[in-house]
Amino acid sequence: MTAGPTKHPARGPLDPARLSEAFALAPELSLELLEEAPSTNQVAAERAKAGAPEGLVVVADHQVAGRGRLNRAWETPTGTAVTFSLVLRPSVPATSWPWLPxxxxxxxxxxxxxxxxxxxxxxxxxxxxxGDLKVAGILVERVETPTGPAAIVGVGINVAMTAEELPVPTATSLAAAGPGTPDRHTVLLAAVAAVREGYDVWQAGGEQGTARLAASYRSQCATLGRDVRVDLPGGGQLTGRAVDVDGDGRLVVETTSGTERVGAGDVVHVRAT
Known part of the structure; x- marks a missing residue:
């Protein structure tokens, strides 16, 4: 799926015809485009429970009540972000699901x-x-459906927000970072295609697929090799050097008292120190 970039992206609505034409070239995907939605993950979860097949992509032109991890709010001005959720039905063992996020x-x-x-x-x-500025957030949720568990993969990408519109100093957008800004169609189609392709390769690869994913992930992980503070539920903290991501997707931290491993569901924040 491809779509050409524009030099100065307008903040107008997404073009249903343009997206439908692109999705028609990807039979493993289907599109549901909503003008506005509280949360694409919520809509996608409802569709999955009603029997939606793997590959349904729910896109909101404007998401008004987005959620991140731990129910953190995620909101953007109209026409500035890409927000979508993808329904997946993994066949990998349950022990491999932590790799999905x-x-x-x-x-x-x-x-x-x-x-x-x-x-x-x-x-x-x-x-x-x-500059370690966040441009995109991910929320993966497991839902039970009549045909088995499904994974709802939510993605939010800041595309056209100006520096003044960014909600916190640690955030950025493609427009604020440069060079240039692709339009939202380009970003949406590229992200959906990359996630689906990576997922399919991982699913087909078995244990070797997970090992290859782990190696590729480590090479791109900005956390490794840095001193970090891990905030734990209940107010506890863990400090040390992030040295690895293990075969189960857990962060390995060398502390003064030994090696600790934490999973994504076991932490509130991870910050470089």
Whole structure:
């Protein structure tokens, strides 16, 4: 799926015809485009419970009540972001599911890098640009459906927000970072294609596929080799050097008292110190 970049992207609505034409070239995907939605993950979860097949992509032209990890709010001005959720029905063992959030962040970063932005991943799945500024967030949720569990993969990418519109000093957008800004169609199609391709390769590869994903993820992970503070639920903290991501997708931290491993679901924040 491809779409040409524009030098000065307008903040107008996404073009249904343009997106439908692009999705028609990808039979493993289907599109549901909404003018506005509280949360694409919520809509996609409802569709999955109603029997939606793997590959449904729910896109909101404007998401008004987006959520990040731990129910953090994620909102953007109209026409400035790409927000979508992808329904997946993994056949990998349940023990491999923790790799899904990392896989998604990794492949979104690869898509942005291919568009000319030097993106990296902060463990587990925040996508960063230069200066450790966050440009995209990922939320993967498991839902039970009549035909088995599904993964709802939510992605939000800041595309056209100006520096003044960014919600926090640690955020950025493609427009604020430069060079140039592709339009939202370009970013959406690139991100969806990269995530689906990476997922399919991982699924087909078995244990070797996970090993290859782990190696590729480590090479792109901005957290490794840095001193970090890990904030834990309940107010606890863990400080040390992030030295690895293990075979289960957990962050390995060398502390003064030994080696600790933490999973994405076990942490509140991970910050460089």
């Amino acid at each position: 990392l896989l998604v962040g990794h492949n979104v970063a690869k898509a942005l890098t291919a568009l000319g932005y030097g993106a990296r991943v902060k463990w587990p799945n925040d996508v960063l640009l230069e």
